[in-house]
Amino acid sequence: MESLKLGALEVWPPVVLAPMAGITNSAFRTLCREQGGGLFVCEMITTRALVERNAKTLRMIRFAPDERPRSVQLYGIDPQTVGRAVRMIAEEGLADHVDLNFGCPVPKVTRRGGGSALPYKRNLFRAILREAVRNAGTLPVTVKMRKGIDDDHLTYLDAGRIAEQEGVAAVALHGRTAVQHYGGTADWEAVARLKEAVTTIPVLGNGDIWSADDARRMIERTGCDGVVVGRGCLGRPWLFADLAAMCAGSDERARPALGEVAAVMDRHATLLTECFGSEPTAVTDFRKHVGWYLKGFTVGADLRRRLATSSSLAALREGLAELDPAQPWPGEVADTPRGKTNARDRVHLPAGWLDDPYDLAVPDAGAELDTSGG
Template sequence: MPAIAPVRIGGIEVPTPVVLSPMAGVTNWPFRVICEEYGPDGLYVAEMITARALVARNPKALRLCRFAPSERVRSLQLYGVNPAIVEQAARIVVDEDMADHVDLNFGCPVPKVTRRGGGSALPWKTDIYTDLIRRVVRVCGEAGIPVTAKIRVGIDHDHETFLEAGHIAQEEGCAAVTLHARTTAEYYGGHSDWSRIGELKERLDIPVFGNGDIWGADDALAMIRETGCDGVAIGRGCQGRPWLFADIRHAFEGSDERFNPTLGEVCRVIRRHAGLLVEFYDGDERMAVHDLRKHVAWYLKGFPVGGSTRRAFMECESLADVDREIARLDPDVEFPPRVVDKPRGRVRFAKKVHLPYGWLDSRTTSHEERETLFGDDPMDASY
């Protein structure tokens, strides 16, 4: 397989076309910095910013908009339902020079998002979807900031939207589209259907990034080989494995080199992550270490460290506590082969898709629906 070509997103070149997908509670700047150190020429996107919260100047939203000085491209994702509010948020991003790239979230399947018509539910309503993209592209275009969109296959297989949503995104000026090859109903269960990525790539002229079930570098190569997509987006696959971006860079360059760290090397990453989180939380070690807990569970996945050690990390309250637990581990333990390139975390299936009442009755919104969606502005301004 030939070396994978760089991808251009507006005025931004991505030499290794791999994207860190936004993940709530995960992709704040400390985690992005660690990922980018392994794969310095990819694209690393901040976790989803609720447009209403940004407009309201919510402190947590503003914290999530921060970028580290080392980040090559400041990439920020916005979420919203009301096009006017998302436009206001985009204006803030432009006027305050917050980002170099804006991604729009139309892929989130979480019930608290879709029941408001947001995330992966929104492309079903082509009028709102089109208006929202058009407004954000216009605002960002004035500043030369490229806009991209993240979408899913559809709400379910009876209500697929991805081909139309991709076409609209292209026509309204998006510089690229990322497709998570599952429906909302499939949530994160089973295996994503990569053939849908190939379908979308055949229909569009702008770059298409594929997303879903990339757990190792060979998966990334396989997705590009099978679908013809321009690059890959990594979500759950890099949780506790930020070196996956180094593996993918090597694979895209045609190298067989892979990073299989010892437990000692993993612990050095954990400690660096902890220190960066303290900076992120303005010196609050307790908040930083609490944030670190989920990452530690992912970092230690597969290592024979025992339940008592895992519990001890979950009870840490300071950097000193983290250092104490790290010192108790054997640094020479090899990376466990049984978890290499394997799924991590829970595989979650949605029992049902939560949507606004009557959402599927029409592809466009009535005046009454808009009043219900926008009248009280259902987007939460808090976190």
């Protein structure tokens, strides 16, 4: 495969870590980067919070000294605020790449007209992209989106063409609608249709990539220029090593025994301690990762519980030491869905949102999220 070209940036392998709230902090990004190359995006940053220099947001946008390229995902619904945020990133050298979030399906975002709801408003979507690109200087701006709100309100082909026209460097498509949330099966054929419609910039595919072989099948089936990985790397940071091997044409895959997995878990918790500057906070945050790391392995219920309720690194390491280090990789059962898998009955939208797809009006100023992270 060829490298991914985003403006002046060249990314090899053409693999992107999707932003995930509460997951893709600097600790997790470091852990994944240690396994293989690519583009590793931080948690979603709210444009309003950034331009107002919210303390939490400024902490979230910090990167490790050796982290290159530095990638930020922004969420916003007001073209002017998005433009100011992008200009701040460019002028202050806060990142090397800006991704715009038009894929988030959670109600607190869509009911404000943001995330996966926004591309339905074609002119507003265009205005946001135009302001972002205009203020980015030499930084590449990319877009991550979904197919649309639901099957009756698909937007991805229009959105892809608009992004291409407005000078966006690449578009990534999650092959689900907002109402699907993370349920059902990702529509890879939609990625193929977007690739046919958008011909001058890279198109990336996202959805149901649980292994490097899934990524290979997506690329072969859709012709996409690279992949975006989200839930597939939960408890599996070595997926990035597998993806690098796949992109290089190798069939070599990581199949860590439980002892190796335990070592990665220890490393992850240690990095979180450095990230948060608080051991109790870090170990508490790590609890949600325990089940993902151990999926498919035979581990007793009591030990799983103790690992998932540890309150110190010492207690966590004591539990990790009890795992059978020789227990082999459990096989295909380990490469199955992790994280959220539910669909929704409906998408929460602002009143009258579907009345006019070309309405340029910005949602009420109070609708802008004021906290980062999703």
